[in-house]
Amino acid sequence: MSLRLEIDGAVAHLLIDRADKRNAFTMAMWEALPGLLAQAEAAEGIRLLVLRAAEEGAFCAGADIRELLANKDDAAWRSANQQAINRVQHELARFALPTLAFVDGDCIGGGCGLALACDMRVATPRARFGITPAKLGLVYPLHDVKLLVDLVGPGQAKRMLFTGTLLDAAEAHRIGLVEVLADDPQAEVAALLAASPHSVREIKRIVRRVLDGQVADDDATRAIFAEAFTLGDFAEGTAAFTEKRKPEFGG
Incomplete structure (x- = not known):
């Protein structure tokens, strides 16, 4: 093969x-x-x-x-x-x-x-x-x-x-x-594996939008930004930051 x-x-x-x-x-x-x-x-x-x-x-x-x-x-x-x-x-x-x-x-x-x-x-x-x-x-x-x-x-x-x-x-x-x-x-x-899987996936999508010509936020990108605050990776990332430890993201 x-x-x-x-x-x-x-x-x-x-x-x-x-x-x-x-x-x-x-x-x-x-x-x-x-x-x-x-x-x-x-x-x-x-x-x-x-x-x-x-x-x-x-x-x-x-x-x-x-x-x-x-x-x-x-x-x-x-x-x-x-x-x-x-x-x-x-x-x-x-x-x-x-x-x-x-x-x-x-x-x-x-x-x-x-x-x-x-x-x-x-x-x-x-x-x-x-x-x-x-x-x-x-x-x-x-x-x-x-x-x-x-x-x-x-x-x-x-x-x-x-x-x-x-x-x-x-x-x-x-x-x-x-x-x-x-x-x-x-x-x-x-x-790459140490980073938030959710963050990496969504940032990749936004970079692709930029490369394809988008120059300003729209409803979809604003929703992506806002949603991250409600998810488990944000909770884990901020907890790890305040506790001075490495985060264990679930994605």
Whole structure:
């Protein structure tokens, strides 16, 4: 199986498991991923999704070029492939729980798109990032371009897209493509799990509203703000603060 879901306590690990092909994505993998996201969201007690390679060496080298070349003259296949990729990116970017991409090794093209669609990116010093359609005469999807621009700004986005330059981990961190440099994601996982699940979920929804163009509160966001004061996480958080202990949130 080229993709699989493993549950470890409150963390769902979505593993890319095609190391012999540098974890390049096939059509079947794009089609399978939404179902795995649905399984993770439905699993009881899950508070975080980590997207990572099953083995060291490469996070994801992008689309399977051999499969792409084999189907390049099949308009129906190309359309279905585009729809499958767009669905994955849209659903991953709007997944209900927080998502973290742990990148070790190459993160190229569509693989970089997967990392962009996550909420946070932790990269090892061995990671490299590149978006290379311009080297193949292709065009990156608008949704993924927006994810990139939202992270690094239009200038750095154009630099990456126009040239297909591979950025090392330090450079990716400098321009804001990566939030954390570390050999493993455990510190960030622990920090996310220590926060109020309710707060994280609702803040994620509000950030998505901002990224999608909302600039002022509406009735829905005001209701989200007000409701938090009535819930158990607020009671636990304030009690822990006054008692000088770590909170134990139920979410």
